[in-house]
Amino acid sequence: MAVSPRVFEAARLPGAGRLARVHEWWEQEHVFGYGLILPALLLLTGLVAYPFLMAVYFSLSDYWVGSPGQFVGLANYRDILGNDVFRQTVRNSFVFTGIALTLKTVLGVWLALLLARNLRGKRLIRGAVLLPFVIPTALSTLGWWWMFDSLYSVVNWTGIRLGLLSPPGPNWLGVPAYAMAAVIAVNVWRGLPFFAITVLAGLVAIPREHYEAAEVDGAGAWSRFRYVTLPLLRPVLAVVILFSTIFTFSDFNIVYVLTRGGPVNTTHLFATLAYQVGLQGGNLGQGAAISLFLFPMLGVVVFLQLRYIRRE
Amino acid sequence: MSDRVDRREFLKAAAGATAGMAWLASGRAPAFAQKRELTFLSWNHFVPASDEELRRQAEVFSKQAGVSVRVDTIAHLQLPAKFAAEAQAQSGHDMVISGFSHPFLYEHVLADVGEVVDELGRKYGGWYPFAAESAKTSSGWRAVPWFWISFPGTYNQAHFKAAGLEPPKTWADLLREGKILKKQGHPVGIAISHCNDAHSTYWSVAWSYGAKVLEADGKTPAINSDKTAEVIEWYKELYADAMEPEVLSWDDASNNRFILSGKGSWIHNPISPYNSALANRLPIAGDLNHHRSLAGPAGIHSAPPISGLGIWKFSKNIALAKDFIRFLYRKENFDAWIVASNAFNHPPLRSFADHPIWTQDPKLAMLPKEAEFAHPRGWPARPSDAVQRIDINFVMADMVAKAVGGLPTRRAMEWAQDQVAQAARGQLKAA
Secondary structure (H helix, E strand, C coil): CCCCHHHHHHHCCCCHHHHHHHHHHHHCHHHHHHHHHHHHHHHHHHHHHHHHHHHHHHHCECCECCECCCECCCHHHHHHHCCHHHHHHHHHHHHHHHHHHHHHHHHHHHHHHHHHCCCCCHHHHHHHHCHHHHCCHHHHHHHHHHHCCCCCCHHHHHHHHCCCCCCCCCCCCCCHHHHHHHHHHHHHHHHHHHHHHHHHHHHHCCCHHHHHHHHHCCCCHHHHHHHHHHHHHHHHHHHHHHHHHHHHHCCCHHHHHHCCCCCCCCCCCHHHHHHHHHHHCCEHHHHHHHHHCHHHHHHHHHHHHHHHHHHC | CCCCCCHHHHHHHHHHHHHHHHHHHHCCCCHHHCCCEEEEEEECCCCHHHHHHHHHHHHHHHHHHCCEEEEEEECHHHHHHHHHHHHHHCCCCCEEEEECCHHHHCCCCECCCHHHHHHHHHHCCCECHHHHHHHEECCEECCEEEEECCCCEEEEHHHHHHCCCCCCCEHHHHHHHHHHHHHCCCCEECCCCCCHHHHHHHHHHHHHCCCCCECCCCCCECCCCHHHHHHHHHHHHHHHHCCCHHHHHCCCCHHHHHHHCCCCCEEECCCHHHHHHHHCCCHHHHCEEEECCCEECCEECECCCEEEEEEECCCCCHHHHHHHHHHHCCHHHHHHHHHHCCCCCECCEHHHHHCHHHHHCCCCCCCHHHHHHECCCCCCCCCCHHHHHHHHCCHHHHHHHHHHCCCCHHHHHHHHHHHHHHHHHCCCCCC
16 A cells, blocks of 8 residues: 655655655556556466467467477468368367266256255365365376276276176277267366356355245246246356356366377367477477467357357 | 564574575575586486486586586476477576487487597497487487387286297287287287377387388388288287277376286386386286397387487586586496396497396396397488377377278378378478
8 A cells, every 4th residue: 555645754754755756646547547457467468468479470380399480371270271180179179068068067057956955064065066176187187097097997897896887898098989978077077066166156146036936926846947047047157158168178188188189089179289289299380270279269159158148 | 492483583484485485486506505507307217216326326426526416307298398398498407318309309409419429439339220320410419328228028928828828029929829818818918099109019010011101211201001001900900809999098007007917918018017016026027028029021120219318509517417428327327227227227338238137137138139129210210300290199009090990901001191291291490
């Protein structure tokens, strides 16, 4: 907080006059206002805008690690579009995001409805539900990786003992469909708490009167959910889905730890392929082009959802 | 001691803590203890005692030279990204472990170490042929070959004996015997997945069948050939009749677990399972044994991991780093380091290969001589950045995986040829 000039006057400190002038200048609304925004602006410029513009520049150049590149126009984009590993990655990303997001939305609302009930140990349960979201992803994914291991899979062991699977059980990380199912399962497991807790906050905010009125009108449980809960949850859901779309599309850890994009590139996502090509392979130009493909796609999603939210 | 911390003490402690945090953040030695520091980035060795010995030697060197030496080790999979970052920022460590195609990929950012290489070669009986293949670029030596890790066959002799089989000598033997072993419940295993071992095996088998990935010029794709078709057919049969589908999901440690569990009868791998069985006193250590690299119609070839020591050009301690390298290659030091690694670190210098550690254990006796079969990946092309991209994008593993998954061999090769062409197209330009 600014120190009042009177303090200096009272103390008869030298230089009090200059400080007072600085203080006066600082108190002006436009200076003070911009002064408050400045740190955030610097952070955004340094950590978001600058890397983003660099990435755009890299993607238009044949920039290699440690050697200056030349402007090559859209050659990188042409190259990656011509590569079937990239096309496969685009398909994977949509399948991964589509299925994971649907599951997270449905299960998230369901879980939130359960958590909203008055159970004994409510707080403990709500806290425990958050655990997957709190543990560092790389660490928890290692646990999953071990559970899907070809030799020591606890998932298969349990399934076989319960008679649900026939030995040796699915080769989780070696068959494209299973591997995709595995990475989606881990993503849903990790993302569910975010959905559930945020939706729970939305649920709690719905006034009881609406339900009472619906009950008076003879609405059953399903009708109450369909005509009261869901419409009033919509704004919250829209925001959660928006965030989750971004996080899911740009996921890296889960795929990198579980499959490294395999088998035969059927689980590669934009981030993992960009890392492989750009950083491990040294082709920064192409790596940047791959990761920038996320931008227009997420841009469209963000635009549509924000428009929807505003209309609400 | 009084319970209350007085103000002066508190200030002192706070100042110390702040300085400590600043030091942690800067990653440098605190100013009051600062003397000249040599920094070395290496990998987390699979045998941790090897890193301990390396640090011990660094300590001795630092006392002798009156400098401090810091050895940082990170997971080998993180090295490429760390390399890229340091080369890009033109700052970081002075010395780095160089694996794979780094001497070629970073040719223009690594210092010339030719004088050290010549000196050591003269002193210790000369370098094996793979040394120059893996570290000598057109502009000179960009790394001092440090160690390599033989990639022999590791087999469970109890399973072989039970089946009445001798260890294989050729890849064809392996196929024939693998079929019998699988029927007895003990399949063989070669990774066909996104991991390093998958490459090591593919290169070895391909060379043994006379197949190439790139022509010697390093630019012309050569994977679409009748020889590669033979290799793929061999893989398909091995996958169907001698292995289990789990090889499609393996990482670099999966085959170790596979043979240590007692299920597997044969894997293509360095001696790490044997070492870890000995270290953990697993009874299976007695059953594990190794045999020479397998032969094909075009001879015996092997694609082991080869590592060197590079010095960044931007380092301010190039001369000091060279002295440290000379120190590490003193016979007594190199020998001690081989022992610490439990024979895992194989020397690229001929006279170091006579170390008694290999003759003491008959299961290891043939390992150092495997050096004669070794080539860096990409051979007969230089291990260029194109070769690195082919490996990093798992082109061969995916080609084989596609073929064993049902894609016709011809089409799998055409796919790979296209990927190899794309990898070879963008070549790194020297700055």
